[in-house]
Structure formats: C-alpha cells, structure tokens
Amino acid sequence: MTRKTVRIAMNGVTGRMGYRQHLVRSLLALREEGGLDLGDGTVLWPEIVLVGRREHALQAMAAKHGLEHWSTDLDAVLADPDLDVYFDAQVTSAREEALRKAIAAGKHIYTEKPTATGLAGALELARLADAAGIKHGVVQDKLFLPGLLKLKRLIDGGFFGKILSVRGEFGYWVFEGDWQDAQRPSWNYRAEDGGGIVVDMFPHWEYVLHELFGRVTSVQALTATHIPQRWDEQHKPYDATADDAAYGIFELEGGAIAQINSSWTVRVNRDELVEFQVDGTEGSAVAGLRNCRTQHRSTTPKPVWNPDLPATHAFREQWQEVPDNGEFDNGFKVQWELFLRHVALDEPYHWDLLAGARGVQLAELGLQSSAEGRRLDVPEISL
Known part of the structure; x- marks a missing residue:
C-alpha cells in the first residue's frame, strides 16, 4: 500500500x-482506520491543519488529538503550496469571505452550509470555483442518515407508486439560557449575526426534497420569533431578532406537495x-434519523x-419497520x-457549490x- 497525504485546513x-462531526467523527475517525483506501493500492491520509480565531482553543484541541498543525492566520495557511483542501465550518457571516480567499489561492473547497448570506454571493462562489478549476463540495449530511437512506431505497424500489405529499416535523425545545443553558449558540437567534432557523434549516430541506422527491418549484412560508428574549453564553439577556420557527409549504416538480x-x-x-x-398511492412511510x-x-x-x-385502532402498531439491510457509517x-x-480520483460528485446555492436561494425566498x-416561485438557477 502506498500512502498519499492530503493536507486539509479545517476552519x-x-x-x-x-x-464533533467533521473533526472527530470524520477525519480523525478516518485516521484511526489507517486512512481512506482508494482501492487502487493507495491510502489517502488526511493531514489536518486547525484554523480559527482562538489560539488557546486550537492549541488545546491539537494537543488533545495529537495534531501538529494549527494557526490563527488563515491567509498564511492558504499561502501554503502543500495545502490541498480548505474546509469551512465557521459562522455563516464569516464563510463567504473565507471561501473567496481559498478559491483565489487555488485550494479545493469543502464547506458547511449556507455557503453565503445571499443567493448572489452563493452563485458568485460557484462561478469563481468553476473558473479556478478547483473541486468544490457542500455538506448535505441529511442524505446519508440511515432513515433517509431507507426512505430512498423505498423510492427507488417504487414502493410509493405516485408520491402525493411529504410532511416533515423538525425541532426541539432550545432552552432560553436563563435557568438552564441553551443547547445552541446565541448567535443563532440574532439576525444581525446570520442567525435564524430559516437560514439554518431551509438549505437542508432544499437538498432533501430535491434529491428524494423533486426540485422545489414554489415556497410559501410563515416565520416567527416565538421567544423574543434569550440569555447568552455569559448568562446576559439579549433580544432574539431572528426567527426561531418556520412553517413552510413547498410545491415540487412532478406535483407532490411538501409541508415542513x-x-x-x-x-x-x-x-x-x-x-x-x-x-403515495401505493403506500406510505415515516422516516427519521435512523x-x-x-x-x-x-x-x-379503514378507520371511521x-x-x-x-x-379502536392502535395506529402505530399497524406499521412495519424497514430493516437495515446493511451497515450505516456516520453520514x-x-x-x-x-x-x-x-x-484524489476525480470520481463524480454533484453536491457542489451550485447545489449549495439552491439552499441559499430557498432560504432567501x-x-x-x-x-x-x-x-413565491423558485426559479431554476445555473451558472
């Protein structure tokens, strides 16, 4: 086996x-397995460079996981000719500028979503990346959840007949931060910092609907800020200016209606x-995370x-569990x-910056x- 190093900056x-998901359960997990076997006698070894603003946090993380490289200077990291891939998991408001820098430096791009704060910026990133001739991808993790993989298996097998509707329920109670700590960072609830559940979740719903059921052709949404005051990480009160709930109806290509x-x-x-x-006309399914x-x-x-x-019916007992029929790794x-x-191999990959721009478009609309x-209609976008 030949070992080939791919140097990845993780910001x-x-x-x-x-x-948790990208460093520990993805790239460090790959390293624990000895690297990624490419199937041609080569193992790809992720060499990680931690990037961020907090020096002490980076230093502690590197020491904990035995990583040699970390930096608070993104420009210097991107200037390294040996760097292959730039990954971005920053707050949304900081992402677009960093991605532009990485593209200008000629690095391959892999990024969390949303890719930008608006559709114009998201499309420009895709155009710049294509013009630079780099490879680019956007995290679309829900597609790789065991529950949705089972759902896709049913769709591919024709189980539903004609699909009529999709109903999604997502969410949980995020504590306000006064008497119990919140489970999410405070910036999520400030519109001026790029927060809001529409910006956070509609990009997910776009690719789930697009990949499984058909392109979204229209959206009608109602947002709300149900809790107007929350408490931040220092237990200080602040005004919640971003939406914390959204109720959406989406028309899909092919005629199905989704409500999420x-x-x-x-x-x-x-x-x-x-x-x-x-x-669907032939059957129904309920899919969750697993x-x-x-x-x-x-x-x-036949209830009456x-x-x-x-x-007189125990409705939940009348459904059949879909078997795993395989092993599911972390999505x-x-x-x-x-x-x-x-x-490494130029294998096909279509979850790119244009796909990411569709998510930004749906959130914006x-x-x-x-x-x-x-x-509102959702126009098709292209470069």
Missing part, C-alpha cells in the same frame, strides 16, 4: 458541529427529532370518524470520503415569502 472546528415545520420552540412528541411522512416504517395499501386499515367512541464521514475520492405574505 471553525472549535464549534460543536465542526468539532421547523422549530426551536417545540417539545418533542415523536420518535425522533426529525421525521418525514411520505404518502428508523423508517411503512404501511402498504394492502395493509392500510366517530368522536363519540374511543379509538458526515461518508460524505467526506466521497469528496476526498472526488479530489422563504424569508421573502413570510415578509410579503405570499407564495
């Missing part, structure tokens, strides 16, 4: 998601933090509405592997729809 991995509720102000009464129910249950038309009960009598890690194979109180 923003002192944050919760960047650290997203909320950080909802208490969970479902099996998983996100669930999608898909109803599990998926089905009900075929041949086993669908009668409010004067107790329910972030799986997508990292695909992107690194794209970089969702906010506009709510502000104007009307349904």
Whole structure:
C-alpha cells in the first residue's frame, strides 16, 4: 500500500458541529482506520491543519488529538503550496469571505452550509470555483442518515407508486439560557449575526426534497420569533431578532406537495427529532434519523370518524419497520470520503457549490415569502 497525504485546513472546528462531526467523527475517525483506501493500492491520509480565531482553543484541541498543525492566520495557511483542501465550518457571516480567499489561492473547497448570506454571493462562489478549476463540495449530511437512506431505497424500489405529499416535523425545545443553558449558540437567534432557523434549516430541506422527491418549484412560508428574549453564553439577556420557527409549504416538480415545520420552540412528541411522512398511492412511510416504517395499501386499515367512541385502532402498531439491510457509517464521514475520492480520483460528485446555492436561494425566498405574505416561485438557477 502506498500512502498519499492530503493536507486539509479545517476552519471553525472549535464549534460543536465542526468539532464533533467533521473533526472527530470524520477525519480523525478516518485516521484511526489507517486512512481512506482508494482501492487502487493507495491510502489517502488526511493531514489536518486547525484554523480559527482562538489560539488557546486550537492549541488545546491539537494537543488533545495529537495534531501538529494549527494557526490563527488563515491567509498564511492558504499561502501554503502543500495545502490541498480548505474546509469551512465557521459562522455563516464569516464563510463567504473565507471561501473567496481559498478559491483565489487555488485550494479545493469543502464547506458547511449556507455557503453565503445571499443567493448572489452563493452563485458568485460557484462561478469563481468553476473558473479556478478547483473541486468544490457542500455538506448535505441529511442524505446519508440511515432513515433517509431507507426512505430512498423505498423510492427507488417504487414502493410509493405516485408520491402525493411529504410532511416533515423538525425541532426541539432550545432552552432560553436563563435557568438552564441553551443547547445552541446565541448567535443563532440574532439576525444581525446570520442567525435564524430559516437560514439554518431551509438549505437542508432544499437538498432533501430535491434529491428524494423533486426540485422545489414554489415556497410559501410563515416565520416567527416565538421567544423574543434569550440569555447568552455569559448568562446576559439579549433580544432574539431572528426567527426561531418556520412553517413552510413547498410545491415540487412532478406535483407532490411538501409541508415542513421547523422549530426551536417545540417539545418533542415523536420518535425522533426529525421525521418525514411520505404518502403515495401505493403506500406510505415515516422516516427519521435512523428508523423508517411503512404501511402498504394492502395493509392500510379503514378507520371511521366517530368522536363519540374511543379509538379502536392502535395506529402505530399497524406499521412495519424497514430493516437495515446493511451497515450505516456516520453520514458526515461518508460524505467526506466521497469528496476526498472526488479530489484524489476525480470520481463524480454533484453536491457542489451550485447545489449549495439552491439552499441559499430557498432560504432567501422563504424569508421573502413570510415578509410579503405570499407564495413565491423558485426559479431554476445555473451558472
């Protein structure tokens, strides 16, 4: 086996998601496995350079995980001719400028979403990356969740017949920060810092709907800031200026209708933090993060509405669990592997900056729809 090094700058991995999913459970996990086997006698070894603003945090993280390289100087890191890939998991407001610098330096790009604060900027990043001849990818992790992989298996197998509708429920109660610490950073609730659940979640819903059911052709959304005051990491009160809940209706190419509720102000009464129910002419399914249950038309009960009598059907018991039929690795890690194979072997990869721009577009239109109180078409975008 020949070992080939790929040098990756990871910016923003002192944050919760960047650290847990991208550093520890993806690239460090690959290193623990001995690297990524490319199948041609070569093993790709991720050499990591930690980048961020807080020197002490970077130094401590590097020491904890036995990493040699870290820096608070992004420009110097990008100037390194041996650097191959730039990864960005910073706050949204800082991402676009950093990606522009990395593209100008000729580095391959892999980034969290949203890729920019507006559609114009997101499209410009895609154009710049294509013009520079670099490879670029955007994290679209929900596609690699076991529950959605099982759902895709059902779609590919024709289980649903004609798909009629999709209903999604996402969210949980994020504590305000006064009497219990919040589970999310305070910037998420300040619009001036790029926060808001639409900006955070509509890019996810775009690629889930696009990849599984069809392109989103229209959006009608209503947003709310249900909790107007929260407490930050120093336990100081602040005004929540960003939306903490969004209620969206999406028309899809092919005629299906999707309804998705997203909320950080909802208490969970479902099996998983996100669930999608898909109803079709031949059958239905409910998919979450890991599990998926089905009900075929041949086993669908015939309930009759009668409010004067107790329910006679145990509805949840009438659904069948979809088996795993395989091993499911961490979804972030799986997508990292695909992107690194794209970089090393030029294998096909379509979750690029243009796909990321579609997510930014849907978030932008969702906010506009709510502000104007009307349904908006979602035009196709291209470079």
